[in-house]
Amino acid sequence: MNEFDLIEKYFDWGQGIGDDCALVAVNSHQQLATTVDTLIEGVHFPADTIPQDIAYKSLAVNLSDLAAMGATPLYFSLALTLPSVNEQWLKAFSQSLKALAKQYSIRLIGGDTTKGVLSITINATGTLEKNQALLRSGAQVGDSIFVSNTLGDAALAWQQLQNQQSPSTALLKKFNHPEPQIKLGQFLLGIANSCIDISDGLQQDLSHILTRSKVEAIIDLDALPLSAEVSKHIANTSDWCVALAGGDDYELCFTVPEAHISKLKAVQQELGIILTKIGVITSKNLISQCRLTIKDLDKACKPYQHF
Numbered sequence: 500m501n502e503f504d505l506i507e508k509y510f511d512w513g514q515g516i517g518d519d520c521a522l523v524a525v526n527s528h529q530q531l532a533t534t535v536d537t538l539i540e541g542v543h544f545p546a547d548t549i550p551q552d553i554a555y556k557s558l559a560v561n562l563s564d565l566a567a568m569g570a571t572p573l574y575f576s577l578a579l580t581l582p583s584v585n586e587q588w589l590k591a592f593s594q595s596l597k598a599l600a601k602q603y604s605i606r607l608i609g610g611d612t613t614k615g616v617l618s619i620t621i622n623a624t625g626t627l628e629k630n631q632a633l634l635r636s637g638a639q640v641g642d643s644i645f646v647s648n649t650l651g652d653a654a655l656a657w658q659q660l661q662n663q664q665s666p667s668t669a670l671l672k673k674f675n676h677p678e679p680q681i682k683l684g685q686f687l688l689g690i691a692n693s694c695i696d697i698s699d700g701l702q703q704d705l706s707h708i709l710t711r712s713k714v715e716a717i718i719d720l721d722a723l724p725l726s727a728e729v730s731k732h733i734a735n736t737s738d739w740c741v742a743l744a745g746g747d748d749y750e751l752c753f754t755v756p757e758a759h760i761s762k763l764k765a766v767q768q769e770l771g772i773i774l775t776k777i778g779v780i781t782s783k784n785l786i787s788q789c790r791l792t793i794k795d796l797d798k799a800c801k802p803y804q805h806f
């Protein structure tokens with residue numbers, strides 16, 4: 500049983516909507532978007548990762564979920580499980596967490612501390628105007644599919660770390676310090692029909708949009724935005740899965756109707772990011788599981804799943 504089957508079988512009680520955040524009404528014109536993520540030593544980061552990087556990533560992955568909804572960060576709580584009290588470690592962790600929280604104007608309002616294998620759980624909440632949130636379910640036939648910046652850098656860094664190689668500074672930055680696309684998410688309100696953050700790889704995360712929107716799509720391998728290092732890795736190994744299924748990108752994947760595509764240029768200039776069209780939503784599909792066609796890919800990548 501994979502994680503999605505597990506959630507559907509035991510925890511889909513018909514009250515959630517299956518997006519990057521849950522939406523809760525505050526009053527007649529405002530909603531809260533709330534999300535939770537756990538990072539565990541040895542699963543999400545290697546045992547020798549410095550506390551600064553662990554703190555940064557723990558909060559950044561939650562901010563990325565807020566970004567996927569177009570939400571403005573408000574507050575978060577922190578559940579910290581530690582093997583022991585190491586004040587040097589705690590000081591570094593706390594300073595890094597505080598710096599990122601300040602950068603994104605999100606407040607730490609509570610939490611819990613326990614003893615055990617190092618694990619960090621953060622629940623972050625943001626705000627949105629009612630009915631404005633970017634959802635996975637809004638993709639329409641004819642929409643163009645875009646992704647921000649480049650794909651596969653963090654996955655290549657992880658692969659190299661596991662093979663006892665030293666990733667470049669650029670790759671390590673993408674792995675340890677992914678930049679949550681909060682501003683992009685906010686810009687996309689009223690422009691994109693659907694959106695998700697790429698945490699488990701483009702193939703799987705785009706498939707969530709397709710399933711929720713009941714549509715099919717085709718994407719083009721040649722169009723995928725890749726850094727020089729990832730391009731070189733793929734040229735040498737034909738390992739497209741690093742960009743399609745490696746995970747940890749924390750970029751946004753979103754779909755935009757023809758009428759709004761011209762607005763993306765201003766977004767790119769203002770935020771200094773790259774937005775790349777990688778494919779299109781081709782047709783409605785109300786029943787089938789196979790919704791994503793990847794042009795020229797010989798065999799599908801095994802998606803990242805916890806179970």
Ligand SMILES: [Mg+2]
Nearest residue numbers: 519564696698
């Ligand atoms: Mg997400």
